[in-house]
Amino acid sequence: MSELFDWRIVGPPLLAGLLVLSTHVLLGREVLRRGIIFIDLAIAQIAVLGVIVAQLLGWPEGGWQTQAAALAAALMGALLLHGFERFWPRQQEALIGISFVLAASGALLLSAGSPHGAEHLQELLSGQLLWVGWRQLQWIAGLYVLILLAWNLLGYQGRRFYLLFALAVTASVQVVGVYLVFASLIIPALAIRHLPRKQGLVAGYVIGGMAYAGGLLLSSWYDWPAGPVVVWLLGVVALCAGWLATAVGMAATGRD
Template identity: 75%
Template sequence: LIGISFVLAASGGLLLSANNPHGAEHLQELLTGQLLWVRWQQLQWMAALYTVILLLWTFMGHEGRKFYVLFSLAVTVSVQVVGVYLVFASLIIPALIVRQLPNKKGLIIGYLVGSLAYGGGLLISSLYDLPAGPVVVWLLAVMAVKVHIMLSWLLKKSVQARG
């Protein structure tokens, strides 16, 4: 479903910008985001909507259709600011890194990797005048590989210590 959402968002952006003279610019914003140019009004609106989503998630439950409705609302809002690529990478990459860890450890490591990638990506982006979204995506991927190698090494050491 996440892959389908990605394809629909990307192709929908192409369709919406097809006859627009500034369509290429709008499409680039949709795909790569505008992290460095977000206005406070956008963040306030998003925070209010995310609060409603979180409340609905908490009190209505998050199984089946309810999850997908809430998830689609959150993704749609997120894409407007951070772009399709970054939303997709943020959903998939940290989850792949921690998929074999216990829930609590996995959440902590996933959030840590995501936070470091966003912070480092914004710093690199500003230092080298590069688009923030793609830099964060690549930093997420590089960190994922490094963390995966480190976790594999730690797991191997743990098994050797026991055996």
Template identity: 60%
Template sequence: MSVNTMDFTILIPAFLAGLLVLSTHVPLGIQVLSRGIVFIDLAIAQIATLGVIAADSAGFEPEGWIAQAAAVSAALLGAVLLTWTEKRWPEVLEALIGVLFVLAASAGMLLVANNPHGGEHLQELLSGQILWVNYQQLIPVGLLSAAILTIHRWRGQKLGRLGFYGLFAFAVTASVQLVGVYLVFASLIIPALASRNYLPRIRLCVAYGVGMIAYTLGLIISAKVDLPSGPLVVWSLAAMGIVANVLSPTRSPAV
């Protein structure tokens, strides 16, 4: 597919899905970076993915409401567990988040081991199928994103551990269903990193700008060269993060 012949009716829903993911993940990512719990997104996203895989292994449709309920329940359970571990062992929280991610990923691989299509489904959940997003999928995610942004703006730092992790679980669960684990993590962390040297009053705008440009470039390049969109958007995010860092008032050696 070339740029001249690409179907913009496919790219527009994909771009809107990216905007919805960025709408919640940019402010949450800045807060995650300030809390020093960078890998929380990967862990909760992987736990939500495990919920979908478990529902699929039990014979339920991955897109059905039971699978969605399983994903949310798993993510919330992970949020409760992270809240408890942060209270109990705050000095090794990041390491425990990493262990939780590995356990959830390994459990998912075990569940799909005897499924002839399990590997393909697992790959879709990890790298995402953003080009297959439709407008019907965007409506509930849009409503959830609006609710998350309202709560985050209203409560912010006053959410507490459980409140923050719970809010995070809902945001990540919805996003994983749209764009996959890798792109969810990149959307959370890279804009936050790229904008960290900017003044507080413009940091959020810079982070959103990095994300929006990256999604635009990644989707267009994907359509032009006929390569998977998710990985290309991840690389576009990294490239735009480097550019934003180079242009920042106080440069640092890495994104």
């Protein structure tokens, strides 16, 4: 059993999950405030489309060309969604959903002619969390530090929010996949929505950290796919946290 919980196995993916949470809890809170829930799915899927195009061109998986293709696609998607907010605010959520469907359908069409297309697409959706390496974590950590600095020092109004969002999602979607990108953004943010900013962020990080740690341990123990297990644990831990917060609030009200 000690081999299943070896830090050399669980350590890199756990650190990857914590790095993803460092930006996604913050971004998810802003996404909920703006009421654009599906922006993460749309931009993540557009980034996936960029990765698939890079693969069709024969560019090395994980190479700088593929990263550039994913980033370029995500940034174009971010500018498109910013245009929706600016020119069609009432239809924005519907247009974001349409963008996601078009990007997902485009990914399926482009993957249809590749002998390993379905396999690559599945990896991009569910992620390759258990296979992340230390070298990959270094550039992700550096990028997230820059994003957090820009977020806190320059602000996140207007177009800047979409650009920072695209940068974060481009990095995370190739590590944890589309499903975990959405779950890491929305589930903790939904659980902490009624808490003050600082307390909410701490609670969100705790919820996400517990889910990633527990999910990776279960995945190693039972040989389950890591991404889906962490998604489910995010839901369970967030639900328990919400129930606990409600119970504590009711008890405090009763004492008053």
